[in-house]
Every structure is written in C-alpha cells, then in structure tokens.
Amino acid sequence: xxxxxxxxxxxxxxxxxxxxxxxxxxxxxxxxxxxxxxxxxxxxxxxxxxxxxxxxxxxxxxxxxxxxxxxxxxxxxxxxxxxxxxxxxxxxxxxxxxxxxxxxxxxxxxxxxxxxxxxxxxxxxxxxxxxxxxxxxxxxxxxxxxxxxxxxxxxxxxxxxxxx
Numbered sequence: 001x002x003x004x005x006x007x008x009x010x011x012x013x014x015x016x017x018x019x020x021x022x023x024x025x026x027x028x029x030x031x032x033x034x035x036x037x038x039x040x041x042x043x044x045x046x047x048x049x050x051x052x053x054x055x056x057x058x059x060x061x062x063x064x065x066x067x068x069x070x071x072x073x074x075x076x077x078x079x080x081x082x083x084x085x086x087x088x089x090x091x092x093x094x095x096x097x098x099x100x101x102x103x104x105x106x107x108x109x110x111x112x113x114x115x116x117x118x119x120x121x122x123x124x125x126x127x128x129x130x131x132x133x134x135x136x137x138x139x140x141x142x143x144x145x146x147x148x149x150x151x152x153x154x155x156x157x158x159x160x161x162x163x164x
Contacts (some may be wrong), residue, residue, distance in 0.1 A: 007100070009141040010155035014095045021091030022079070030074045034067050072119050079115040084108045092153070102150045113149040 041060050042050050054061050082089040087098040087106065101110060117127040127145065134144035142152050 006157045007154040008157060010095070010097050010153060012135070012141070014097065014155065015135075015153060018089070018091035018095040018097055021094050022089045025090045026075050026078055030071055030078065034071060038064065038067060068120065072121070075118045076112070076115050079118055080108065080111040083114065084111040095155075097153050097155050099151055100154055102152065106151065110149040110151050114143075114145045114151055116145055117143075 041063055043053050044050075054064075079089060083092075083099045084106065086093075087100070092098055099106065099111070099114070101107070116124060117131045118124075131144045134147065135141050138147065140152060146152050
C-alpha cells in the first residue's frame with residue numbers, strides 16, 4: 001500500500017506544548033548565560049531593597065534594559081531563523097509541526113513578522129494575548145501574526161491505503 005501525506009491544522013494543545021518546548025530551549029540557550037550577570041547586578045534580599053538599590057543606581061537599570069534587548073533579539077532570531085531555514089523550531093520538530101506559506105515560498109520577512117510576539121516591550125505585549133486569541137476565533141486556527149504574515153502552522157498526517 002502506498003502512503004500519502006495530508007497537512008492539517010494541529011491541535012491547540014500541540015501548539016502550546018511546542019511553544020513551551022521552544023521557551024525551554026530559549027531559557028537554556030539564551031537566558032541562562034545572562035543569569036549570572038543579572039544576579040551580579042541586582043543584590044539578593046527583599047524586593048523592596050532591590051528596588052531601592054536599582055532606583056539609586058540608574059546605570060544598572062540601563063544595563064538590565066540592554067540585556068533585555070539582547071535577549072529579545074536572540075529570541076526573535078531563534079524563531080525567525082529556525083522557521084526560515086527549517087520551517088520548524090525545536091518545539092515544532094518535537095511535535096511534528098511546521099510552518100508553511102499560504103502561497104509561494106516561505107520568506108524571511110514572513111518568519112520575522114510571525115515572531116514579533118516574542119519582543120517583550122510595549123506595544124508587543126498586546127500580542128501575547130491577541131496573537132493566540134485570534135487562533136481561537138479564526139476558522140483556519142491561524143494566530144494573528146500568522147494571518148498577517150500569510151503563513152500557517154500545520155501537522156503532517158500519513159494516510160495509508162492510498163494508491164498513487
């Protein structure tokens with residue numbers, strides 16, 4: 001019997017689990033190296049003491065903002081470059097998901113646009129809610145940034161018994 005593949009929208013649970021796996025990768029590869037640096041910048045102790053320390057040392061606050069910007073850039077690059085070159089991130093690979101364009105070939109700008117939700121600054125915070133919520137009300141289960149970028153996340157299913 002010949003096998004034929006079909007692509008369909010994955011379950012929301014699979015998409016969430018793939019995203020959590022990607023967050024773990026980002027935590028290990030991107031955030032972990034900066035952890036010790038941040039720990040050295042902010043004294044341990046009660047939150048109020050840390051807050052007072054930071055308010056008295058604006059240079060340290062600037063350094064923390066610089067680190068946040070660097071982490072955001074690396075997270076965006078992780079998602080956009082992995083999806084552009086492989087059509088998948090590590091989380092998508094684990095859960096057999098991939099990104100496909102709605103037409104033509106997948107372009108880097110599409111992948112970058114899909115990833116804007118990863119920027120941890122205003123107004124991108126709004127995407128943390130609006131982006132996945134859009135998928136709940138969209139007939140194709142596309143996130144908002146997938147819809148804008150004209151891409152979608154699919155899962156491949158293998159069907160048996162098909163003649164070619």
